Amino acid sequence: MAGGTPTADVTTEQANAIIQAGVQKAHDLDLLMNIAVVDVGGNLKAFTRMDGAWLGSIDIAIKKARTARLFDMPSGDLGPMAQPGQPLYHIEFSNGGLITFPGGIPLANGNGQVVGAVGASGSTVDNDQAVARAGVSAFDATGTQ
Amino acid sequence: MAGGTPTADVTTEQANAIIQAGVQKAHDLDLLMNIAVVDVGGNLKAFTRMDGAWLGSIDIAIKKARTARLFDMPSGDLGPMAQPGQPLYHIEFSNGGLITFPGGIPLANGNGQVVGAVGASGSTVDNDQAVARAGVSAFDATGTQ
Amino acid sequence: MAGGTPTADVTTEQANAIIQAGVQKAHDLDLLMNIAVVDVGGNLKAFTRMDGAWLGSIDIAIKKARTARLFDMPSGDLGPMAQPGQPLYHIEFSNGGLITFPGGIPLANGNGQVVGAVGASGSTVDNDQAVARAGVSAFDATGTQ
Amino acid sequence: MAGGTPTADVTTEQANAIIQAGVQKAHDLDLLMNIAVVDVGGNLKAFTRMDGAWLGSIDIAIKKARTARLFDMPSGDLGPMAQPGQPLYHIEFSNGGLITFPGGIPLANGNGQVVGAVGASGSTVDNDQAVARAGVSAFDATGTQ
Numbered sequence: 001m002a003g004g005t006p007t008a009d010v011t012t013e014q015a016n017a018i019i020q021a022g023v024q025k026a027h028d029l030d031l032l033m034n035i036a037v038v039d040v041g042g043n044l045k046a047f048t049r050m051d052g053a054w055l056g057s058i059d060i061a062i063k064k065a066r067t068a069r070l071f072d073m074p075s076g077d078l079g080p081m082a083q084p085g086q087p088l089y090h091i092e093f094s095n096g097g098l099i100t101f102p103g104g105i106p107l108a109n110g111n112g113q114v115v116g117a118v119g120a121s122g123s124t125v126d127n128d129q130a131v132a133r134a135g136v137s138a139f140d141a142t143g144t145q
Numbered sequence: 146m147a148g149g150t151p152t153a154d155v156t157t158e159q160a161n162a163i164i165q166a167g168v169q170k171a172h173d174l175d176l177l178m179n180i181a182v183v184d185v186g187g188n189l190k191a192f193t194r195m196d197g198a199w200l201g202s203i204d205i206a207i208k209k210a211r212t213a214r215l216f217d218m219p220s221g222d223l224g225p226m227a228q229p230g231q232p233l234y235h236i237e238f239s240n241g242g243l244i245t246f247p248g249g250i251p252l253a254n255g256n257g258q259v260v261g262a263v264g265a266s267g268s269t270v271d272n273d274q275a276v277a278r279a280g281v282s283a284f285d286a287t288g289t290q
Numbered sequence: 291m292a293g294g295t296p297t298a299d300v301t302t303e304q305a306n307a308i309i310q311a312g313v314q315k316a317h318d319l320d321l322l323m324n325i326a327v328v329d330v331g332g333n334l335k336a337f338t339r340m341d342g343a344w345l346g347s348i349d350i351a352i353k354k355a356r357t358a359r360l361f362d363m364p365s366g367d368l369g370p371m372a373q374p375g376q377p378l379y380h381i382e383f384s385n386g387g388l389i390t391f392p393g394g395i396p397l398a399n400g401n402g403q404v405v406g407a408v409g410a411s412g413s414t415v416d417n418d419q420a421v422a423r424a425g426v427s428a429f430d431a432t433g434t435q
Numbered sequence: 436m437a438g439g440t441p442t443a444d445v446t447t448e449q450a451n452a453i454i455q456a457g458v459q460k461a462h463d464l465d466l467l468m469n470i471a472v473v474d475v476g477g478n479l480k481a482f483t484r485m486d487g488a489w490l491g492s493i494d495i496a497i498k499k500a501r502t503a504r505l506f507d508m509p510s511g512d513l514g515p516m517a518q519p520g521q522p523l524y525h526i527e528f529s530n531g532g533l534i535t536f537p538g539g540i541p542l543a544n545g546n547g548q549v550v551g552a553v554g555a556s557g558s559t560v561d562n563d564q565a566v567a568r569a570g571v572s573a574f575d576a577t578g579t580q
Contacts, residue, residue, distance in 0.1 A: 012196050039194075044203050047192040049184075051157050051295055055332055056360025058189050059385045084374050092380045099384065101377055125377045150486055152330070154295040185297070186331015187490055215491025229519050232536055232560045235527045239534065240494045302486050329484075334493050337482040339474075341447050348479050 008109055009039050010116035014142045015046035018107075018118050021138030022131045026050060026122070033122035033131050034061035037107075040115045042069045050122070057121035063097055064104030064132075065119030070095060072114045075104030076129065103128030107139050153254050154184050155261035159287045160191035163252075163263050166283030167276045171195060171267070178267035178276050179206035182252075185260045187214045195267070202266035208242055209249030209277075210264030215240060217259045221247030221274065248273030252284050298399055299329050300406035304432045305336035308397075308408050311428030312421045316340060316412070323412035323421050324351035327397075330405045332359045340412070347411035353387055354394030354422075355409030360385055362404045366392030366419065393418030397429050443544055444474050445551035449577045450481035453542075453553050456573030457566045461485060461557070468557035468566050469496035472542075475550045477504045485557070492556035498532055499539030499567075500554030505530060507549045510539030511564065538563030542574045 010018075015037040026033040032053035039045045049058060067075040078100040081088040092098045104119040118139070120131035155163075160182040171178040177198035182191045194203060212220040223245040226233040237243045249264040263284070265276035300308075305327040316323040322343035327336045339348060357365040368390040371378040382388045394409040408429070410421035445453075450472040461468040467488035474480045484493060502510040513535040516523040527533045539554040553574070555566035 009196075012193060015193070041200065043194075043200050044192060045194050047189060048157060048160070049188075049190050051154075054361050055186070055188050056357070056385050056388070060381070063384060079379065082380070092383045097383050099381075101379060101381075150299040150301050152297050152299045154297045156295050184331070186329070186333060188331060212491070216489050234514065234536060235517070236495070236534075236536075238527045238532050239498060240491050243491070299486075302483060305483070331490070333484075333490050334482060335484050337479060338447060338450070339478075339480050341444075345476065345478050 007040060008113055008115045010037060010045060010107055010139070012046065014139055015116075017138045017142055018135035019046055019048050022118070022120055022135040023048065023050060025131045025134035029127060029130065031123045031127055031131065033120055033128075034058050035131065035135065036061040036065045036119045037135070038062070038065040038069050038117050038119075040069070042066050045116060053122045060099055060121040061103070061119045063099040063119065064121060064128075065117045066095070066104075067098040067100065068104035068106045068117035068119065069114060070098070072106050074102065074106070075099055075119070076102030076125065101125050103132050105129075105132045105136050107136060152185060153258055153260045155182060155190060155252055155284070157191065159284055160261075162283045162287055163280035164191055164193050167263070167265055167280040168193065168195060170276045170279035174272060174275065176268045176272055176276065178265055178273075179203050180276065180280065181206040181210045181264045182280070183207070183210040183214050183262050183264075185214070187211050190261060198267045205244055205266040206248070206264045208244040208264065209266060209273075210262045211240070211249075212243040212245065213249035213251045213262035213264065214259060215243070217251050219247065219251070220244050220249030220264070221270065246270050248277050250274075250277045250281050252281060297330060298403055298405045300327060300335060300397055300429070302336065304429055305406075307428045307432055308425035309336055309338050312408070312410055312425040313338065313340060315421045315424035319417060319420065321413045321417055321421065323410050323418075324348050325421065325425065326351040326355045326409045327425070328352070328355040328359050328407050328409075330359070332356050335406060343412045350389055350411040351393070351409045353389040353409065354411060354418075355407045356385070356394075357388045357390065358394035358396045358407035358409065359404060360388070362396050364392065364396070365389050365394030365409070366415065391415050393422050395419075395422045395426050397426060442475060443548055443550045445472060445480060445542055445574070447481065449574055450551075452573045452577055453570035454481055454483050457553070457555055457570040458483065458485060460566045460569035464562060464565065466558045466562055466566065468555055468563075469493050470566065470570065471496040471500045471554045472570070473497070473500040473504050473552050473554075475504075477501050480551060488557045495534055495556040496538070496554045498534040498554065499556060499563075500552045501530070501539075502533040502535065503539035503541045503552035503554065504549060505533070507541050509537065509541070510534055510554070511537030511560065536560050538567050540564075540567045540571050542571060
């Protein structure tokens with residue numbers, strides 16, 4: 001029986017739940033956010049921009065999510081390594097553009113397998129990260145898979 | 146005190162209604178769709194990809210929506226003019242990439258002002274156009290605000 | 291009948307007034323400037339390059355204006371946050387290229403709504419900023435419309 | 436005496452006259468236009484977008500002007516040669532994007548030297564070309580140089 005690596009992928013239903021939770025968190029914190037979800041392949045799955053959120057954060061939210069999935073770690077974890085003199089200096093130039101500050105977080109299923117990522121942008125990086133975390137929590141709550 | 150041209154913009158609520166209607170239409174027609182909404186400035190407002198929909202249609206759905214807003218006409222209206230020997234041959238190479246086949250439709254408010262656009266991609270151009278049209282109908286039904 | 295968020299946009303007449311005021315300021319300070327105005331969507335509205343002004347400042351003036359609109363703040367406000375070790379390090383690589391030093395300023399109407407931005411480039415960042423400010427003053431003087 | 440090729444360049448004053456004449460022509464024909472002027476080096480010199488003109492024509496107007504200067508001929512003259520099976524097929528992919536339909540015209544001084552170009556976009560190619568021609572006439576009227 002031919003197969004290939006068994007895999008899993010974030011679903012549209014999960015992506016919607018992630019975005020709804022992020023928007024809810026943004027409302028709670030009085031923020032205006034751009035929120036993106038990418039799938040297991042790093043491709044855009046869902047996106048929303050709240051009315052009045054920064055136009056410049058469209059691209060950043062998507063790139064944060066992509067960065068988190070491309071390296072299976074929070075986008076902000078790359079930041080220290082991407083500084084001048086550090087091992088990954090200028091990694092942001094690769095892959096059509098990465099973002100190495102916080103706000104992008106991988107989505108891992110119950111087996112620890114990364115199946116996508118969420119990215120948020122529209123405020124300070126701490127706020128962006130809080131919104132992304134809310135999205136991850138919503139994903140985690142969608143069940144065992 | 147400065148003003149500027151009064152204008153209008155598609156809202157997040159409207160964008161969500163557009164996408165939900167498009168997804169519903171896709172279900173009705175047994176299709177898997179990518180659906181994008183851009184705002185008055187041609188910037189991404191909302192996006193969703195149904196589970197299993199073509200990855201190659203992410204970019205196309207977004208470009209269809211952008212094309213429809215950039216020229217305030219259905220993307221498919223540009224197609225005949227963009228053929229070899231026709232007046233707008235290769236216009237697709239402008240603006241970072243356009244799509245000149247059907248599936249992108251402008252969103253015009255009650256004053257006839259274009260405030261954004263919807264783009265759908267994932268099947269035949271006729272099906273894509275039908276899904277985009279369902280989105281426009283949902284937009285038209287969102288009321289005067 | 292659909293509506294959308296009421297908003298506003300910088301007009302061609304205002305853009306011309308902004309550029310004329312910027313050029314006048316440049317003459318006063320004995321500078322050669324590139325001056326750009328973008329609209330509410332971040333799209334180019336007007337541009338001029340004074341005879342002898344740096345060619346390299348064409349792109350920078352436009353990107354300063356775009357940056358100011360994309361984040362609704364003066365381009366220079368992003369600079370400190372974009373330094374090595376700071377929260378937005380390398381944000382310049384997003385959005386097709388940003389400029390995070392002074393010379394780009396948002397245009398806000400009487401309601402505090404950002405309807406576009408002006409960017410100036412051709413001298414020191416202080417001089418660039420002074421020219422952009424002259425443009426903003428001219429915009430503010432264009433009245434309520 | 437060391438020199439280099441004697442050259443000439445379109446001035447800001449001329450660029451403004453070109454754009455004003457183009458806008459006037461657009462008013463006469465009831466059109467909404469984007470008009471760009473590039474200099475002897477093919478670099479942007481001046482640009483304006485009339486209120487309500489197509490957003491997608493910003494890039495096209497600039498590329499028409501660039502194309503006309505890059506090859507010292509009207510952009511539309513390249514069209515027949517850029518068709519499938521013809522000698523310059525897909526030339527539009529070069530130079531960061533060209534436009535090979537009408538609306539871009541070189542600016543030649545009294546010595547037949549090309550010193551820049553004008554590009555217009557916003558309507559049919561015939562209308563675009565008429566607006567660009569009005570710009571050229573205004574340039575020709577600026578004197579002997």
